[in-house]
Amino acid sequence: MAYNLVGKNFAVGDAAAKVTGEAKYAEDFRAEGMVFSKLWTSPIPHARVVNLDTSEALALPGVLAILTPDDVPAFPPPQDPILTYEPHFVGEPILAIAAESEEIAAEAIEKIRAEFEPLPFTVDPLDSLFPGGPNARLDGNVAASRIDLQQVKWGAGEFAGVDQGRLPMGAPAEEWAYGDLEAGFAAAALVIEESFVTGGLAHHAMEPRSSMAYWQNGTCFIHTGIQSQAASVPSFARLLDVPVENVVLVSEYCGGGFGGKISAGPTMSIAAHLSKKLNGRPVQLRLSRENEYAVGRGRPAFQGNVKIGFAADGRVTALDLYLVHDNGPHIGAGDFRAAANAASIVFTPPAMRWRAIPVLTNTPPRGAQRGPGENQIAMALEPLIDRAARELGIDRVAIRQLNAPTNDSLLGADQGPITSAALGAAIAKAAEMFNWEERKTRSGQRNGSKVTGIGVGSAYHSAGSSGFDGLLRIGTDGKLYIHTGVGNLGTHSHYGTARYAAEAMGYDWNNVEVVRGRTDRHLPWTVNQAGSNTVYTTTRVFQVAAEDAKQKLLEIGALEMGGAPEDYDIQSERVVSKADASKSITFAQAASRATDLGGKYDGHVVPEDLNPMTKASVAALAGTGLIGVAKDNMPKPGVTPGLVAAFVEVEVDVETGKVEMLDYVAVADAGTILHPAGFSNQMTGGAVMGFGMAVLESYAYDPVIGVPARAGFYQAKPASYLDVPKTFETSSTEDHLDPTNPIGAKGIGEPAEGAGGAALVSAITDALGGHNFARTPITADMIVNVVAGREQSYRPLQVNTI
Amino acid sequence: MSGHIPTSRDETIAADTATEPTQGCGGPLASLARHKATRRAFIKGVVASGATVAGMGYMFRSGGMRSAFAATGAVERLITLRVNGQDRRVDVAPNEMLAYTLRYKLGLTGTKWGCDRGECGACTVLIGDVNYYSCSTMTHAVRDREVTTVEGLVGPNGELHPVQQAFVDELGPQCGFCTPGQVMSAVALLRANPSPTIDEARLAMSGNLCRCGAYDHYLKSVMNAAGRA
16 A cells, blocks of 8 residues: 555654754753752661661651651552661562752761661572472562562472473462363474573663652642653652652653553652652652662563474474462462464474462562563474474474464464464565575584574564554644643654554644643543554554544534535645545644534533543543544454564684574564664564574573672663664564554564574574574673583573672 | 582572572672571661661662762852853852753853763863863862853854854754763864874764664764764
């Protein structure tokens, strides 16, 4: 389909502000009378704070207020507390102090006196599941959303094979199965079983989750960098214990989120709570890098076991997956569930069983991180698909295409439908761009100490939802005001999706204003800026809002110029008679008429099914122009899979363990590309994070004292310019359109990471003659050790270790 | 496993039939027990009075406004800094870092703090023609130097510097937080080497981290800018 705006690059509205320093992030704000605050955090992994003495701190001139756990709302365990006298990880906030200057606040923090009564702790889920092993919490060691906090210990017998690297598999906390698993394995020509570890890692967004807040007449104004805009408001209201209408969230920019800042985390509310104690005086809390590491959320590690059956032609016959999920100390994340869905759709096993247990550890709280669960499992399973291909004598691309999902494939436990899938086409296109047939012959070639490896990987994320609201306003000036609650995470989709709103209305992009960034700008209820959801979900809401606006324009045309709405068309920001093109009114005239008409035309009457936030926004805008507003009730008969296939060529130096990526190719099953530059940014940036997962990054904790060894960038090692290929090539399966999206588009930000990381793991495995480490990250020392035939430094199945 | 050091799991396996596991001494802490130390005593030893360690940790690890210069007796001196072509009079403490002076005293918040300890490059500014981490540069050390921040690149009529324009055209930024530092390093590179190869560019830029992983677009921006110069 030919579009005017969709599929074309444009000057992203806030790019200039980002390159000039004009863009204001949370800690760039200054307000009249603003004061500063600092956190006092736990130095040990689990303790009770006793004999607290803050008198010296409070006596320091310039100290204004102290915030204690008693001053803030408490939530039922194991939900994350805002502040706590029983910290569960190193760096967990206990108290906060506000002072006239940041220096005085820091000085006061150092004058707090207390004792820490140590409590049991653990940094490894398997240690905690062992009989008599330590619990991360006094009230249990297993919990997640929808899994009650409880204590679980397995029998010692379950651990019999652990030192040989076999995952203990006691009673799971949750499980499902479909198909005939036994028959699937019985029919298999090859069965592969392996236990594996995928490391957990911190988000390390460049911008720490700093915030600045003040109160006016009972309303809290919070400035922070958060992924979601509209959707974050309820989480702040909960943390502040106020109604949603008493929260104004200012978040024009967010310095990186990756799932770690989807909605308000507890630390983001501390400045607001301090401000309340100071009768609304503005308070800024600038988090240090160390604070951000501790409270900034991270990806759970998996200690897993998988058994996969393959027919002689390479078709997967059955898949049995067990995951022990490191959930951190609090409510944590749902990676263990998402991983299962990913396995079920990427390899489409006709029979599958999944069992899992989320175990608590005294390490940073976990949350979603880009492709949660899905990207870990991609890195664990893709090398096994390679092994099956080798053992069965099948091409590694062919085996993936054979098992790749199509439109008819089914997902997960209930084997529900999906809206579209063309992973096979993505693999084929990427293979061609990569020149797979020629390159695969280089596999294993040695040049001095360097060995060539060729890798392929794919990954999945559920990339679209429905049920949110779209809100458009045509002002009496004739401009289109696109009200959007999409956050500014760095994907540029706050503008990219607005382009579709303008497209659907036939607007000149220069006559459009995107209204966003602060929730007091009257924003509609909008999907979380997360889960690769925005492109799919928000083009749908703009579709329904545009349909509503256009219908109203046609009705006004008929009222003004006679006849029926069907007698008119929308052309170049005018309502034009189909019969006589000289009969027309401008959108500006129509908007003025709408304000005369009132009722539904100018927002005085709205559809009942809108979210209350949208209703409040429309009520505020009522009478200012023609309002197009609707809830997305379009059919969505299944999960919308975002899928990416990736290829990479590496040289592995077997003397130093250094892995150098030569180039990288990835193709998304994403249909229409809404914004090519933004698409490329997500595809390449996602891959870079995937490379980090594959070879660089993981949590490391001293098992004896429970302190982190990789809190800083130089230890955590997020990929730098020198760790990634010099060239990236990315594309989409543009002729495979999702039928449930107005432009046939799907999100890709998350599988872009999993596919990239899995391709890199596959390539390293290939270079080493098929040696599967069954562990990520694959660090240089691991490569050197395996080449030299030495033992690895970690215990089998150990997580959170160097 | 040969040479396998007995671990918690081994120990606990061995001790499994024992009636009462030591509270809090499962897991790796069993190694402490081998050394006849209780975990609690060990932690107490480490933590001492608790707050002292917390405070020390703060001082050593969080950087920035170290209490030393907040402490009484730290005397600020009025000096003149040459920033973005202007002389700026400013009171500066003896151990004050340039990023702090720029952000807190001169209102130049385009310079970001990503780590405040010389790891990430978000605070990169030019001193003369050379890029520096301003979080790790003493303000007093640049008294007689020309300091340029990202705000200082913009022309008198608001026109973008060629490097900034290239970063917009190639859509270099994602979240944008590291972008000012990336821009400054790119400017420094192109002043020193107006026609870098890609290899030279990625080496020159490698002191600037980007968690969004926007390196491909940033490199294209740098090469694009080199073409304009």
